[in-house]
Amino acid sequence: MSPLGPSSGRRPDGAAFVIAAILAAAGTVLIAEGARIPARGGYAGVGPGDIPVLVGWGLVALALWHVVAGLRGGRGPGRVRQDAVAILWITGGLVLQNLLLWQAGFAIASGIVFAFTAAAFGRRNFAVSLPAGILLALLVYGIFDRLLKLNLPAGPLETLVFGG
Amino acid sequence: MNTFDFLLQGLAVALDPAILLYALIGVTIGTAVGVLPGIGPALTVALLLPVTYGLDPAGSLVMFAGIYYGGMYGGSTTSILLNTPGESASIVTAIEGNRMARAGRGGAALATAAIGSFVAGLLATLALAFLAPHIVKLALVFGPREYFALMVLAFVTVSAAFGDSAMKGLTSLFVGLALALIGIDGLTGQARLSYGVPQLLDGIEVTTLAVAMFAIGEALFVAANRVGADEKVHAIRGSVAMTAQDWARSWKPWLRGTAIGFPIGAMPAGGADIASFLSYGTERKLTRHPEEFGNGAIEGVAGPEAANNAAAAGTLVPLLTLGLPTTATAAIMLAGFQQFGLQPGPLLFATAPKLVWGLIASLLIANIMLLVLNLPLIRLWVKLLTIPRPWLYGGILLFATLGTIGVNPSRAELAMLMIFGVMGYLMRLHGYPIAPVVVGLILGPMAEQQLRRALAIAQGDWTTLVSTPLSAGLIGLAVLALAVPMLLRMRGRGAVLAQVAKDDD
Amino acid sequence: MMRHAIFGAALAALAAAPAWAADYTIVAPAAPGGGWDATARTMQEVLQAEGISGSVQVQNVPGAGGTIGLAQFVAGAAGDPTQLIVGGYVMVGAILTNASPVTLADVTPIARLTGEAVGIAVKADSPLQTIGDLVEAMRADPGAVSWAGGSAGGVDHITVGLLAKAAGIDPTKINYIAFSGGGEALAAILGGQVTAGISGVGEFLPQVQAGTMRMLAVSTDVRWPGTDAPTLMESGYDVNVQNWRMVAAAPGLTPEQQAAVAADIERMAGSAGWKAALATRGWADTYLAGEAFAAQLAREIEATTAILKDVGLVQ
Structure with missing residues (x-):
């Protein structure tokens, strides 16, 4: 999907912080869920709780990336008004x-x-x-x-x- | 008799006028139902299978083949014209195909999809006839570690190819991966992220997510931007037919798509969706017009559409040679065979050659019928876009909910449909690509399960993942696909790659 | 619009003819295409064709090993003698592993209709010749013996657990690898990815006949048609499992209503049409009704609960 509007200068992008917060919250939920699940890796060593933790940290990392990108700004609210x-x-x-x-x-x-x-x-x-x-x-x-x-x-x- | 004689004999049976009529009916209703947004080939075949019960075996086989190929092909039409794929294998078609349609090139996109499906279907059906016993040996070499390596490769090729911002593409992918974790873990039966809600135990249905994010999200987005938006959808600009340049740019993707799709379709844990992802990634890497990708590159339609049809024929390899139904559609086909007292399995080619070759001949006939029917229809399909938008989108939403109401009727599922629709809208609004979410939902659980299976078989020894030449080779390919563009970018080469990367770093 | 109206009227005329009040609605707690759905639709055909019921509708309520359909059935059909639900042994395990609030005790089981033995098989070139060889290999190093089978907590998994227990091996030590759908597990066995496979006998028989796999044992108390593999019991392991399918009626029926439903099902199961349908589909007739079925069901629920606790799937 291409950018929806022209870039409107270098000011912090509010939407990026909101999205970062949502991603961080979702990541925290996954990490907590992974920790709650009893470790039953069996012979594999990797159990049902391990992948949620991994994906959760991935989401947290993406949240940080959004914060950095938001501070740099650039992709401001140049979008069309929504009905x-x-x-x-x-x-x-x-x-x-x-x-x-x-x-x-x-x-x-x-x-x-x-x-x-x-x-x-x-x-x-x-x-x-x-x-x-x-x-x-x-x-x-x-x-x-x-x-x-x-x-x-x-x-x-x-x-x-x-x-x- | 050798293979060739059998095939000729089968064709002779199939060329009977009555049989041809059955083929035409099958293809027509298969396409007509398959074209509805939200109704994919598995549901199409399941719904229409009973229609074939009343006929004699030859007639019902050919009608059934027509329904199968028709349903498979029908999904691409709405993907291209309306950005609403009915099933996971048409998702990547929507990326480039819908861009083409918006630029008034919907006719060419539909044509390259139709002809590509035909070429792929033809070659793959012939491969099925002559190579099935060999292909199946290759498919059986794939164990959990090889599948895991294949998933890693699919992740790399696909995620590198989506959107114009690495951050947004990865975010979409991880949203999909997170959604994929909801429900019962396939290996231990452990419920994850379901919080005691029974409807969540089976996880998020791929079709629900795809239909919601694409069809409903798209409708919301178009409706919300109606005021003040001057972007007009051009039903048609120029010819509906493909130009000489379109042909020149399409034929190689068709062949490559077939070469990727057929073997992957033949693998017990492969599938048409993975084949289409890999084909899209390949075309994007090999194209001479990289600037067009994301804006309506014809290769991005030709390759994946050939790949998903070749994979559909590939699915028949394990079904006919081993009796393994590897997809939902194949499982329904198995039920269809059993109606004739036919048990697909290792002995089928030996015990019922007439029916097997009849089926293969039927597939060839159905494939030709499909092209005959659909090329003239393209003119009609593009007219869809001239329906006034209130009626068009009203109809899309009606059909989008029909699939869910028919297959999984519950308030929770319908509520999910709406929530994911709104999510699709918000993601569009902020420029996040949709396709990686669905890709993550499909590939995530597969990769996780194959990894854990491989590790369980090897009792926790991680080196098992690269212990065979095949798995090591696939992982190596994935590493190359990831590392080479990075190296090129670091050395400042490749204007396109720089442009791809410019948003975030 | 006019054309639509005419078409609608034509459709109405077409559809109205056979449609009277439904005598039975059969809930298939699974998506169209699976085993329970096939059972429900076969019942539908036979009940109508034999004139036992004027009109039968099948309703699919998929999800969570049948427990979603079961819960909806118990809530919505109570006291209604026209409502039936199809179910099976898989449900027994699913109710336990999903901690379902509704159990089979909440419905009125009518009869077991069909069933299949679970088969244990290896690839043809495997050095393991008998079920005894396989069990000894497992005793020596349980982790090195990988089993490919269906979903975790399903009938295949339970059977391996029962076998280990009967052989005096710790059931938590089995290396069971769950695959989705029979096809994938079969491919893993044929590809030599795992030591042994466990699945419905019908799934293995074509391979055994083609000489690509060897059946080591079947799980039922009697040998199964089509294979000369011994039963687990005659091999010295006290395991008797049948993957059955049943039909149940709604809770809260009067004894008279219950008897009427049971009579209809008995007529169906005894009919030539039902036998023919079973033969076409390759299903074994393991009809068992009334008190005998109720007692059998209670025994199986008890045994299953115990083994799922042993393998650690239920706390």
Whole structure:
């Protein structure tokens, strides 16, 4: 992936420190987990706890590298402004799908994902996008569940259209 | 009768019009299902296998071969056009292929993938017919220490090749390695990093991570940058066909990809994904256009696509000669064979030559069908990009969740899909490459397990890792691949390498 | 849109015909393609073809050696006589090693349907000729005898542990190397990477018939068809293991409901269609139901718990 924006001078890069903190935290978790696991290397000498410790230290080293790179700066926040509403639409659609899937069935839940994603891209006319998404999902349900026997959660709509 | 007679006889059976029709149907539905984002070849074959049950053995074998190759090939289409690989072997295709598509060269990328898959499929199927007994001997020489050496080589070639910042590439790789540790340790049954959550015991599913990071992450990124972004996706610029230069730059990668893919596919612990990683690394090292890598180099599509198809044929070597199903797809194929009362194993070539040669002939026919079907379809596929984005991405997300809902239906798995999607978006936002995460998730556990197996067999003696010429040679190659660019850089040579390194040091 | 609607209606017409209320839903606690899935789908075919049940659905709930499916089944199906779950010996070990909160005591076991012996084999050119040779080599230097087999804590691992214990060798000293999937273990044996291999007999038989491997012993109390390898018991080691698959019903059924399910399964297991399906798939008929199965299950859970503690997989 190429740089997202032009370099904006030599000032410390805040994002690098946040990322460094996350990496260091993840590394610490791995090292702690590795230490918790009883040493059962057996004949190999290398047991289930050793690799987590190794990867954990790798993450800590990368965190330090980020700190150094962040102090040097250079790759500042020159990126394009992000549309947070679009992110919320898509993640909201996925959360709703997860919540509704086993009650409302595959078609309605996945229709919501479709319509909410379309909304993230600017189509907020749910009177069109929701039925379109549900219809597409019903078609997918028909092909995959009924013809190909992939078990998809059925709700009232599936039962109505395809029978129990 | 010798091998050649058997093959001709098989082809004669397969050239029957009805059989050709079955091949066409198989290839069509295989491609159609395989092309959906989030649905890879293993699931495609598993879903469509029952379709073949009603036919006679010859018909079902050929339809099955069509589904297998069709599903294998279908994954590359969405990788290239939409940056959403359906399975791990198409991940590297997405790197260069999607860049090409963004520059309006999606047609050429799809064509080199299709023709490369055809060339590789053809050569590898012939190799399967004539060399299977020899290749399998080679594959059996690979024990845990050799596999470990191969993993080290794969790590080096792949990680050296990703992204334009060593720090960010390594960070992505280590995130993948860390995620790979979640779940039950394969050698001792010890649960790691699962904190009593049963859904975590089986670890992070590769397809879940790949689909989330690529498909959902990409959708989030595109949606969030819609405002003010003037980057237009060009459905097509110039011809959909390959130019003379494309051909000149593609044929060697096809052959190299085949040469890498077939033997690695034949290894019991190899696989199409590793073959595609190694092919990508090789092409990047050998190219005359290093500046194009990362920006849409055709070699980076031609090589890996040939490699993963050759590996798909290679998978059949241990299956047919030893009865070893070495991939999920092969395990499902084994079930398919058993439907005809056929038990793949060391005696199969001797006890059921007609069916074996029928299958090999079917694979050849299916391979040709695939090309016949797909070259004209390229024009149609690139039209995908002209679908208005709200509908296109709505559809992508619907299919991306379908794979998870169908195979691993749980709230936890769907939640993971969303979390990794957001993670993929954040990584894109800060310029971290996505592919190394998935590479780390795939290679990490393999490398760890093979290392510990090798050490257990040698009772803790580390010199075992370089105790055979093969393992020592592979490790040596990995060291060279790592050291040579460093030396070149230290001596100030190679403008490209300097450019690669400029971000951090 | 219109075309979609018409297609949808056509699909609906196509699908609606055979679909009435499902008589049984069989949970396969594994991904499509594996042994439990195959068992569930074979049951589905036979139950429908023999007219025992009008409609049978298979539901895959994969994960953690079947314990995720088991937990979901116990929570969701309690008291529902139309719900069945397929399981097997692997589950017994997985419940223990994963410290699963739900166990086989929480379901209503109906019958053991099929099973397979575990085979112990070496590469054809190995100097070890009998199971006795192998055990003596292990007694001399347990670390030098490496075993290739399936997942840690699985039936293969348990069998090696039981064999060591029966031979008076410390089970924690065995050098067991777990491979994922039978294919990889088999390749390690054929490639001469390990001393011996242990896996389902069916996996070794084609190799034995081709002369590339030698079967030293089988784990069941009787010899297994297709090989003349002795049982471990007749070789002097008190080990009897069968890797079986079973079907169980939901918890909380009335005795009448339980009897009705058991009768349906008995009809299925006795049908010509089931025998034919077993023959096609190469599965042995080890049908065992009722009290006899319940007692056998209890004995195996006890023995497995003991051996997993001995090899250090369960605290």
